[in-house]
Amino acid sequence: MSATGSPVTNVVMAGLGGQGVITASDILAEAALHAGLDVKKAEIHGMSQRGGLVSSDVRFGERVFSPMVPHGEADYLLLLAPTELAAVQGCLRPDGVVIGTDLVAPDDLPNKRSLNVALLGALSVYLALPQDLIRVAMLAALPEKLHATNEHAFALGREAALARRAAGG
Amino acid sequence: MNRQMNRQLLSGDEAVALAALHAGVSLGTGYPGTPSTEILETFFQLGGRAQWAPNEKVAMEVALGAAFAGGRALVTMKHVGLNVAADPLFTAAYTGVSGAMIVLTADDPGMSSSQNEQDNRRYAVAAGLPMVEPSDSQESYDFFLAAIDMSERWGIPVLFRMTTRVCHGKSVVVPHPETASAPPPPHFEHDLPDRVMIPAYARPAHLRLRAKLAEIAAWGETCDLNREVARVVAGGSVLGIVASGISVQHAAEAAPGASMLTLGLTYPLPVERIRRFAASVDRCVVLEEGDPVVADAVLAAGIPIEAKADMFRFGELDVARVRRILAHDMSPEATAPSGKAPELCPACPYHTVYNTLRKHDCIGSGDIGCYSLGVLPPYQVMDTLVDMGASIGVGLGLRHTLPPDQARRVVSIIGDSTFIHSGITGLVEMIYNPPPTGHVVIVLDNGTTAMTGQQEHPATGRTLEHTRTGQVSIEAVARALGIPSVTVLDPHDDPDGFERLLLERLAASELSVIVARRPCVLAAADIRRWELQATARVLPQLPDGACEPAGAAR
């Protein structure tokens, strides 16, 4: 809940430098913008290219104040590197959802580098945002030669999340 | 509808760049430093004129000259950069400017990527310069336009302070270029008493500065950089919050029922406005990240407010910490388990150098850059790290003082961008006051400013825009200064040669510079591309019959 009492969706994305955490959070934030919502995003990207932990917060709703997801209030945690779970899981609220590599394994993808987009696809199943807005934002953020692989990854992610839902997970 | 169409999701850095473009900033200069680096990069991408200076002091002086010429100038740096540029800053407050000058300092509370968390609001007070602080990207855009007008109206440089979360956080911006004032045409008027700070002219200049500040303070009492939201709570007592910068956003979320006075102008403070605000509420809390700058000033003015407990001076604020401050909760805060630390890239050219230093138990006088990762296991070859350029001065001090067996193992380790920034004067000192055991300086030249995201610098020979320009040769500078032994080699290609050379130079009681040159693995492909483009661009200017440079793009 935001200050005004209207709901704010809180997403935290985490992974290692080079995995595309920042790109994924940019895509989601752009999608929320195009949905006409207020949106804020925060991240620390000091030495992100040197393989360390990178995490990014995306918040959207009618009105968002702080750009950082308060500890224990994330609705979703998109986790690209399972090794980093301990470092970031404190962001989740008790019934928060982890969307990670158990849902889509990097090896199941045509290109491991689209793990970020595959997990976004999975996340899109849970969000009230129209999935097309996320797809369009994804295509706008990536060079054309990567479009086909990433469309595929996005679809795989969605399928996996829908299957988990159907199984009651 | 129109507003809706113009909505953009921008970082604070991008919003400032866009505002600079819309304000007609004629020159943006600075030195890279997280979290400020993207401002000039974006300003260039948007079509503005942006350039990297060798360091912040030079950048400040170039911007000052542009503003003396009647231009609108922007100079950007991280918080510690302002220390380097402090000398011109303090006297620029006296000279004032003809055009506009925005001095942008990006502070890093919590030290996500810095060596300290100094609070540069202190500089506004110390130098006597107005300070503007946005709390999100829209304010970064709006306040930048306002700061340009302030600077021109009072003929004074304006400090624009951002912090990591404001710089890198993204939020919605609706630009309004139509409200930006038009830049006046550049023009020079002789005005010696205003611009030449000999004591006879500086004394009245100081009086003029204080008079300007008094005017700005009076204006600040009603200006709309400071905003008030009063909440009427039926029955209950009213909480009032005075906040600035990112704390504004945390406070709005943590205490939605509170009345707020948000300060966009944090120096000079609107003291009477704060006094009235404090009197209008039952409890008034000053929320600020870092040092208690506002709280101390407000308390000194005799206004009864609550300051945060000292434990909240350290690190960033967030919604949870603001809730704690408001609740007087001073119980110990849980520290989050740390995630994977960054490390040298597997193919980084520095590995060979650090292996060798470690093998021979060198005493590493270190410096700041990607290569600082040599402080972490497995190498741990950096024994000191203070500020950019310190490796050489500190190394010399160690050499002067340690017993000879230890002194001979002292090595200064400095990156190429850092060498240009502030290593050259270290070499001058080394020539002038050589230690009896000599000294060895290793310049780790990876052909880029890797740490901050691969920016160009004078030794790359390419501008911020990656076009060809004059190139400073590190080895030629060292030789010209009179260093007797200057060697350039690729440590990765020839690790044994590097080891032999290092041992020989450590044994000699002589001054040595070793330039260990090999491109950064992250930047190598880009560097090749920029080189090709730069070469292609200069081709048409070659005289008839001149040879084409090898590898020219066709």
Ligand SMILES: Cc1ncc(C[n+]2csc(CCOP(=O)(O)OP(=O)(O)O)c2C)c(N)n1
């Ligand atoms: C005064 C100051 N300005 C800027 C910075 C930010 N900064 C830290 S190191 C560095 C330069 C690093 O480049 P280089 O020396 O070439 O080393 P590399 O990262 O490439 O290894 C910069 C810009 C700083 N710490 N202090």
